[in-house]
Amino acid sequence: MDKSFPADFVFGAATSAYQIEGAFDEDGRGKTWWDTHNKDDFGNPTGDVGDVACDHYHHMKEDVQLMKYLGLQTYRFSVSWVRILPKGTGEINPLGVEFYQNLITELLENGIEPAITIWHGDLPVQLDQIGGWKNPATIDAYIKYSKVLFDLYGDRVKIWFTHNEPWCGAFLGPDAFDDQLLIAHHMLIAHAKVIRLYRNHPQGNGRIGIVLNMSRQYAKTPHPLDQQARQNVDGFLNRWFIEPVLLGEYPQDMVKLYQDKNKIKEMDFSEFHLLKEYPSDFLGINMYSCAIQMFDKTNELFAAKEFRKKNTKYTEMGWPICGSSLYDLLKEIHDNYPRIPIFITENGGAFPDNIEKYGMVVDDDRIEYLYDHLKSVLNAVQDGIPVERYYVWSLMDNFEWGLGFSKKFGIIQVNYETLQRSVKKSGYYYRKVLQERRLIGEEEF
């Protein structure tokens, strides 16, 4: 196997605003739901919160130097909606605008291409209070916010992601299933409307797409009931989003399933055609794991449950490690849908990171994880599947949402007491891959 990545393959790393920035009450920033989560009635933390996080807001230049040291060609970050529009709509906050202007300048001056995620999970609290994505008013607010970003940064930023992981935005929330479907519906329409906005924008001459979390599903056996279980979970997790985005339609088998089970409420389809009319330039995929499904009659909706094989390795999140499934996932997408450039927008693993030598985290398990997944990417590229980019998750340890700082995904360690950054062994590994532009085995490293 030729181990070289093509000359035009692009490597980077990803983060998101709330997970790294901190500076939660500085320079006019507004509030998101995450700012109030894990705090008592007086605003005191009752658990981990992102008030300080990695304090990237104040360490931005240092962090860009680390990216440069690693040899990143591109950096995927999200803009904090409430730094730009503190109340979600209305007044623009000049200091928030300036922060991202400075970040973009710093990146470009260091030869790193900025790639912006418009929304990565941190909805302004004012929009949350009116029902979040359930309320179509949030779609309008999101379009206005996106326009502000295109106006401000569109001249220098040429890679845009609409949403990060609408599946998580819809299905990890507290709402009933029919409302979750409505949230997903609104997010999909919002995505298409932002693509339309970009196409008609004077600075809209870059590339824009969405980021979906996807995970290859397998059936435990060829038995039709196991096959059906796989089909249903795949429909729920993957196809419910990829088909509207790439084909402009929901998967019919899932629509029927949800209708039969009385799970879909009235939804407005009057603007759904925009998904067909305004296709994406690429598909972003966040891939962390895979699953095997088997028939389970107690699961009323999907008749499925996950089967866990013996001898499978898991990350600290409890997610099976399945590097070769990334190849299967890419192949499945390539075989079943129209050809579209693919970016791996997130891939990485949480590991205990408790082995240190000479002050360096020796995270051989993460190196093995990266190797296995990069191998799948390279195999896919060599088989003619148009995978163009790979972003590791994450540049640095950060606030892992509901799990706080307990789970670490970084290739750079962050000491949350001192805020000191240290490149982990996996960071040095990734650096070498990027320098040599080839798949490097653990034995070589």
Ligand code: BGC
């Ligand atoms: C999200 C990240 C998150 C990561 C690991 C993805 O779902 O985009 O924000 O930290 O997975 O859980």
